[in-house]
Amino acid sequence: MAVPKSRVTELRYDASKIELKWQKRWEEDELYKVRDTAAGQKWYELTMYPYPSGDLHIGHWYAMAPADAHARFKRMQGYNVLHPMGFDAFGLPAENAAIREGIHPRVRTMDNISNMRQQLRRMGTMYDWDREIVTCSPDYYRWNQWIFLQFYKNDLAYRAYAPANWCPKDNTVLANEQVVDGKCERCDSMVERRELNQWFFRVTKYADELLDHSQIQWPEKINTMQTNWIGRSEGVDVEFDISEYGLKEKVLTTFTTRIDTIYGVTFVVLAPEHPLVEILTTPENKEAVDNYIVQARRQSEVERLSTDKAKTGVYTGAYCINPLNGRRIPILVADYVLRTYGTGVVMAVPAHDERDFKFAKKYGLPIEIVVSPDEWNGEELSTAYTGEGVQVNSEQFDGLHNTESISKIADYIESKGWGRRNKAYRIRDWLISRQRYWGTPIPIVYCDSCGTVPVEEDDLPVTLPDDAEFKPTGESPLKLNECFWKTECPSCGGIAIRETDTMDTFVDSSWYQFRFTSSGYTKGIFDPDLVSTWSPVDQYTGGAEHAVMHLLYARFFTKALRDLGLLDFDEPFIRLFNQGHIIANHQKMSKSRGNVIAPDKYVRRVGADAVRCYLMFLGPWDRGGDWSDTGLNGMVRWINRVWDLASRDLKFLKDTSIDGKAVADLNRMKHKTIRRVVSDMEQFKFNTVLASLMEYSNELNMVLERKSVDVKSWTDAVEKLLILMAPITPHISEELWSQFGHETSIHLEKLPDWDPELSSDDVVTLVVQVNGRLRDRIEIPAESVTEEEAVKLAKESDKVIPHIRGKVIKREIYVPAKLVNIVI
RNA sequence: GCCGAAGUGGCGGAAUGGUAGACGCGGUGGUCUCAAAAACCAUUGGGAGUUAAAUCCCGUGUGAGUUCGAAUCUCACCUUCGGCACCA
Known part of the structure; x- marks a missing residue:
């Protein structure tokens, strides 16, 4: 293989000298100072702020240099442009480094920031540093706490004891969005299940509105990912009678999207965590069920949800009655049913559902066909039939096509009072608690007599103590810091304990776009006038990996803050553009491959301009x-x-x-x-x-x-x-x-205008084809040629004549000032 | 398994129904130089053809189709990448 010789083009000028000279001058002249009231229509262009990892790598350059060029372009078009920069300064890496190396996260983070700030200047960006945001500053995170309190008052923040995704390496819980393939999104460790008291934000309240992307111009791919993540399904809640047990609960409610299959229900399955499991299980089945639940709990979410895993379950010994056909069918417990989706109870129709089919086969449960496949003649199914068909064995609905019967059966159930139409969502509430130090403390106090009490707004911020000890205990280091957790109850003044969990860092980035409009503001989360002057963001740019985390959370925050009366629009980012990834030598860059491109080296040699240029030139x-x-x-x-x-x-x-x-x-x-x-x-x-x-x-x-x-x-x-x-x-x-x-x-300077007349060619090339094959090109004056003239010119061409001589011309096609095609 | 995007010279890519390969890299030949590098000039998809040209044929993952005309539209398949994956 030929190895290209390493040749270095020499510069005609001293790039570093010139670039540094102008960077200094621009700063002295305050060339990039953003003025809220400057002339020109506002243009808010934002690029996702970086985590201060220490060094600006080529990925940062690839995200920021083109974005800066675009913002500069808008400015030269005459817009008053806000293109700010800040740092996503809370987060696990700094704390993990503190555990490893003993350097305080704040010290390390602030060092990294000052280094990266210099690197960003060196890139030649037009950021106005007076507007910088650093999220680990109490001036910023106090407003996270303030928002939390407003959410708490408005039932958008709540605490619940629930199973959570636990990352054993990072020693904290994770949101569902942060679990990828059963692994921690950040460190790739297998996630475990833990049941803990956790704080949640009620993002599900906005599920329907979040499905509406009509007010934003985003890549279809991101909209689809959000739609799939929210995962709305429309169906019917059906009540199966359990009154024979004389319980408070007279019915078992199941959710189904396939109400057309209701006559084929042969058993009902409860999630192992379902509260009725314990009550319904008969004494002779108790031991088996208890063992099964213990076993199910032990498994991680991934193991439990693995598609290839054989389905398991146990009988409760109890029965329920299908209201439509009065049939008494067994109730089972199986871990393929999730407590957190729908009602946590599934009406199993093995004939028409792949999972139910496998389960029924394994446990010898009956399989009854109620939607007939085409040309079905009564034989047994070898696999579940999930397609369309005609109703059979469905009493008065027999003979109807199932696409019709879906609404007919739903109507019937509603009229009889056996259930109602309902929706189910895949999305869960956002778990924001993190058992870590380096984040925003949750402003809540627990008092023996008053219970859960929010911190007074006047007492914000609840600041992080500087003297925390960083030990990987699995609990927040704040729990070991008595000065922090020991406090007075804001309500009764008695001894109380502070919440020691901190917030997910995605809380910070859910509203930072608004803080940039008035980053020094002290009287509130943002200046109400300035936020409406600049917001929403006209153009947002960043990586697509944030599709269902940051981008969804930021939309949720915007809608929630709007409903709190703080904003008067619905969406944070009007246009979104996702840049791709930069690779090196056809491979992903990584330290282990040793192919990481260090931009500083190139900037020193050829200047930031050349690097900027190349990043923009190398592909779309x-x-x-x-x-x-x-x-x-x-x-x-x-x-x-x-x-x-x-x-x-x-x-x-x-x-x-x-x-x-x-x-x-x-x-x-x-x-x-x-x-x-x-x-x-x-x-x-x-x-x-x-x-x-x-x-x-x-x-x-x-x-x-x-x-x-x-x-x-x-x-x-x-x-x-x-x-x-x-x-x-x-x-x-x-x-x-x-x-x-x-x-x-x-x-x-303003970008120059162009003259439409002058920006097109005065001479054009007329392409002459015979039967669609290129035969000649004739230079003609633009616009002044008629169809007749063009065809005449084409037919007279020396190169065309041999191809059409003696042939009958069937058709002549003329595309003005572009092409003649002679069909023979 | 399901959903989505993409496949074009040696390489990155341009062209989204009308001249395929813009622009750049790399290569080749030349100029300059003692020599090299840099720079500059020329050339560069493959094949046939000719002293040279003209000219012709093939060519955008594979196969079919629509059209006067397809990289572009339609269908099937292959490959790569991204997302989702017991959500009832």
Whole structure:
């Protein structure tokens, strides 16, 4: 295999010197200071803030540099742009490092932030650092606590004893969204089940509204993922009679989406955690059931839900009655039924449900067909039939197609009072408790006499103690810190204990987009005027991996804050764009592969502009790209050529013979380039933006060689190139702009308009086909050719004549100013 | 298993019903140089053809279809990537 020689393109200029010079100047001039009341329509463009891991890696660059270019572009279009930056500063890695190395999470996090802040400046970004948010600052997290209190008052936050996903490595519980393939999303450990008292946010209250994506322009993929995650199913709750046991509960309610199969129910299954299990189980079955429940509890969620696992279960010894046919059927317990979905009770129809079928086969339970497959002649099924068909064995509904009977049977059940239509959701409430130190303390106090008491708003923030001990005990380090947990009850003044769990860090990022509008505000979570000036975010960018976590939670918060009267709109982010992932040498970057690209190294060598350029050039932003050092060289070469073009001594044009056509052609090319660049920038098509700019600069090179245009045309052509490049390569554009004698920053320039007339070609190529095959290309003046003329030209072509000579022409197709197709 | 996206030169990619391969990388030949690197110029999908050209044929994962015309639309299949996966 040929190994490409490592060649390094030399820069014509000192990139670091120039870039640092302008970064300093921009800061002194407060060039990027955002003014709430500046002229121009507002444009709020936000990119997902980073976790302060210590170093800005190439993935951060890939997310932020193109986003910065786009925000700069909007600014040059005349918008008043807010494009802020902050740090998602709470989280497990800092605390785990503290356990390992003994460095306090705050110290380490703040160190990392100051390093990354410098790296972000070095990238040449236009962030206004006065608006920075650092979520581990009490000025920020006190508002997490404030929101928690409002949620608590409005029944959107509640505490419950429930089984939770426990990560044994991170020593904390996780939200459902943070469990991927049964493993911890962060550290890949197998998640265990633990029953604990936990705080939840009632995201399910907004399930229906969250399904509505009509007010946002997001990638269909993300909308679908959210829709699937919420997982609304419409069906019927049906009550099976258990009155024979003389209990308080007279019925067992099941949820089904296949009410058409109700006559085929041959047994009913309860989730092992269902409270009726204990009550209904007969004495002779008690031991078996108890053993089964213990066994089911021991299993992790993954083991229990594994699709390939054989289905297991036990009889309770109890029976219930199907209200439709009066049949008495057995009640079982099986762990394939989930307590948390629907009613936690399943009416099993083995003939028409894959899971029930397997279960029935294993335990020898009857299988009764009630929806007939096509051409079915009464034989037994070898697998569950889940398709459509005609009702059989269904009393008065026999003969109906099941697509009809679904609503007929539901109506019948409702009219008889045996049940009602209902919906079930896959999404669960958001578990926000974390048994960790480095997060927002939950502002709740437990008092022996008053119970659960919220901290007074005036007493916020509940701050993290600095002297916590970090030990991996499985409980919050705050539990070991007496100064923290020992407190007075806000209600009775007696001795009370603080909640020692902290909040999931996704709470921080659920509303940070609003805090950026007034990040220093002390009288509330945000300034009500400024939040409505800037919000919602017009353009959000970030990775698709947050589809059902951050993006869903942020939408939930927006709706909840709206209902609390704090916001007057429904969605946090109007447009969303997901960038892809950057890889290296066709492989995912990882330390173990040793192919991690360290941007700082390249920035030192060729400057931030070249790196920015290359990241935007290497492929469509949403599809990601493959880093290659030689590819970067190409960008360096191009920037060098632009440098040469723009720093040419104009004397070379002074005594040229001006060619009127060359001037007109250059002007045409200029307008065409402006049009293409603006339109592609708008759509985040940075790679084709750069291709257009390269074509334009190649054209300028040709003009330069021929020296055929006047000084004024040349200067304007080059200045327009610099303006179009400014969002992408902010430093070099600024430098060359000032070399042209401009006193003010290029970043204060408006993007030039293009003339629609001039931005299209005056001469077009007429393509001539015979039977759809290319035979000739004829240069014709645009727009001035009629169909007759075009066809005539085509038929007269020397290259076409041999193909049509002596043939009968069946059809002539003409696409104006583009193509003639002669069909023979 | 289900849902979704994608498959184009040696490589990254452009073109979303009308000139396939823009732009860039890499390669080849040349200029400059003692030499190299850098830079610059030319060339670069495959094949047939010719002294040279003209010209022709093939070509966008595979196979069919729609159309005057398909990388683009439709169907089936293959591969890769992403998401979901006992949710009744």
